[in-house]
Amino acid sequence: MRPMLATRGSLAPNSVPSGDAWTHEVKWDGVRALTDVRDGTLRMTSRNENAITIAWPELATSPVGDRDVLVDGEIIALNDRGLPDFRTLQERMHVRKATTAARLAEAVPAIYMVFDLLRLDGRDLTAEKLETRRELLTGLSLDWDVAGGWSVPPPYDDGAMLHEATLQQGLEGIVSKRRTSTYRPGERTPHWLKFAHRHRLSYVVGGWRPQEGTSDRLAALLVGEPTPDGLLYRGRVGSGIGPKQGAVLAELVTSLGRADSPFADEVPRVDAQGTHWLEPVLVIDIDTHGRGYDRLRQPSFQGVRTDLSVEDLAQEDL
Numbered sequence: 001m002r003p004m005l006a007t008r009g010s011l012a013p014n015s016v017p018s019g020d021a022w023t024h025e026v027k028w029d030g031v032r033a034l035t036d037v038r039d040g041t042l043r044m045t046s047r048n049e050n051a052i053t054i055a056w057p058e059l060a061t062s063p064v065g066d067r068d069v070l071v072d073g074e075i076i077a078l079n080d081r082g083l084p085d086f087r088t089l090q091e092r093m094h095v096r097k098a099t100t101a102a103r104l105a106e107a108v109p110a111i112y113m114v115f116d117l118l119r120l121d122g123r124d125l126t127a128e129k130l131e132t133r134r135e136l137l138t139g140l141s142l143d144w145d146v147a148g149g150w151s152v153p154p155p156y157d158d159g160a161m162l163h164e165a166t167l168q169q170g171l172e173g174i175v176s177k178r179r180t181s182t183y184r185p186g187e188r189t190p191h192w193l194k195f196a197h198r199h200r201l202s203y204v205v206g207g208w209r210p211q212e213g214t215s216d217r218l219a220a221l222l223v224g225e226p227t228p229d230g231l232l233y234r235g236r237v238g239s240g241i242g243p244k245q246g247a248v249l250a251e252l253v254t255s256l257g258r259a260d261s262p263f264a265d266e267v268p269r270v271d272a273q274g275t276h277w278l279e280p281v282l283v284i285d286i287d288t289h290g291r292g293y294d295r296l297r298q299p300s301f302q303g304v305r306t307d308l309s310v311e312d313l314a315q316e317d318l
Contacts, residue, residue, distance in 0.1 A: 001118075002186035003032055003047050003072050006175050008316055009193040016159040016195055017176050023130070024159040026166055027173040027194055028113050029084045030076035031093060031307060035112070036119075037062045037069045046307050055095045058105045059112045063150050064140055070119035071137070072183075073150075077110050083170050086285065090303045112150045114142060118183055126183040133183070163195060173197045188315055200302060204231060204310050205282040206262040207275040208253055209238075211246075218250040221301070222267065222275055223286065226314040230264025231280050234294070236271045240287075240301035252304065253278055283308045 009015055016024070032047045033056075042062050044053040053060050056075060077092070079085035088108055095101045117137040118126055125133050134155060142152045156162045162174050173196035181191035203223035211219035220238035224231040241249065253276075261267055262280040285302040 001034060001045075001070075002049060003034055004116075004184050004186070004192065005047075005188040006177075006192035006194040007188055007190045009176070009195040014160070016163050016174070017193065018159060020157075021178055021180070022159060022176050023134075023155045023157065023179055024162045024174050024176045025115055025155050026153055026162070026171055027175050027196060028074040028076050028153075029086045029172040030074040030113070031086075031089055033073060033075050033112070034118075035059075035062075035069075035071050035073070035114075037064070037067065039068075040066045047312075048307060048309065052093075054098055055092055055101050056105070056110055056112075057098070057101050058109055059150065063142055068119065068121050069117065069140075071114045072116035072118060073112050073114035075110050075112055077108050081170070084172065087303055093306065114150055114152050116183065126185065128182065129179060130177055130181045130183075131179040167197050171197070172200075200285055200287045202283050202285055202305055202308055202313055203234060203296075204280045204313065205253070205278055205284055206231060206233070206280050207267075207277045208249070209236070209271075209275050216250070218246040218253070221249070221284065222263075222271060223284065223296075223299075224263050224280065226280075226310055227264075231262055232265050233263040233267050233271075235296035235299055237284075237286055237296070237299045237301050239299065245301065249304070252282060256281065281310060283310065283313065 033044050033052060035042065035044045042053065042060055043051065044056060046052050059075065076084040077088040079088050092104050092108060095104060114137065117133045120136055125136065137152060142150050159174065159176050166174055173194065176193045178191040204226055205221050206224050207222035208218050209220040211217040219241060220236050222236050224233050256278040258277050258279050261277050283305040285305055286296065287300045287302055288296045288298065
C-alpha cells in the first residue's frame with residue numbers, strides 16, 4: 001500500500017483553513033513510512049512500497065504487542081539543535097545491513113511519529129472518517145514522547161496558531177486535514193493540505209558538472225522542475241556538495257548518462273558548457289531563497305530523495 005498524500009497549500013496570507021471542519025498537525029521533516037503488524041510480524045515500507053524495516057531496528061518492535069495494526073507516520077531524527085531534520089537521516093535511509101543499521105541507530109536514534117491508523121484488529125479503517133481513526137489511535141495509548149520509539153503527536157484545532165508556532169520554533173510546517181476525510185491510499189487529495197515554512201523543495205537532476213580542473217569530480221548539478229511542458233530548467237546547484245557528497249552523487253549518476261539535454265527549454269550556455277547530461281530520474285532536495293522564480297536563488301543541496309520519483313513531483317502540482 002502507498003500512503004495518502006497532501007496537496008501543497010496556498011502561500012497567500014491567511015490561507016490555512018479554519019473552523020471545526022479541519023484539524024491540524026505538525027509537518028515532520030523526515031521519511032514517510034507505513035508499518036504493518038500482522039501475525040506477530042512487523043514490516044515497514046516506504047511511500048514507494050519498498051521494504052525498509054531493516055534500516056530502523058529501534059522502531060521494529062510494536063508497542064502494542066501482537067495486535068493487528070497498520071499505521072501511517074513519519075520517521076524523524078533530531079539535529080544538533082534538537083529539531084527534526086531530514087539531513088540527519090541521509091546516512092540511515094539506504095542501509096540494508098543489520099549490523100550497520102544497529103550501529104547507526106545508536107549514533108542517530110530515530111523516532112516514529114504515528115499520525116494515522118488504517119487497520120486495527122483486522123478491521124479496515126480506511127473508509128472511516130479521520131476523526132474516528134484518530135480516536136482509535138489515541139486509544140492505543142502510545143505516549144507523546146520525542147525521546148524515541150513510537151509516538152503519537154497531538155492534533156490541534158487552531159491552524160493559524162500552529163502555523164505561527166512552528167515557524168517560530170524552526171519546524172518544517174503544518175498539515176491541515178478535514179476531519180471527515182477518508183484514507184485514500186496512493187492519492188494526493190485536497191482534503192489534506194501541507195504548508196511548509198522553509199523553501200526546501202524537490203527537483204529533478206538533468207546534468208552534472210565536474211570540479212574545475214578535473215573531469216570526474218562532481219561539483220554541481222543542473223536541476224529542473226517537471227511540468228506539463230516537460231522538464232523546465234531551474235538552475236545549477238553547487239553549494240552543499242562537498243567531497244563526500246560529490247563522491248556519493250557521482251556514483252548515483254554513473255549509469256544515467258545521455259547524449260543530449262533532458263530539459264525542454266534552453267539551458268544558458270554558461271551552465272551547459274562542460275555539463276554531462278543525465279536521464280531525468282534522480283530527485284534531490286534543495287533549499288533556496290524564494291519560490292516562484294524561473295531560476296533558483298542561492299540554492300543549496302540538501303540530500304537525495306530516493307523516496308520520491310519524478311512522477312511524484314509532477315503530480316504535486318496537478
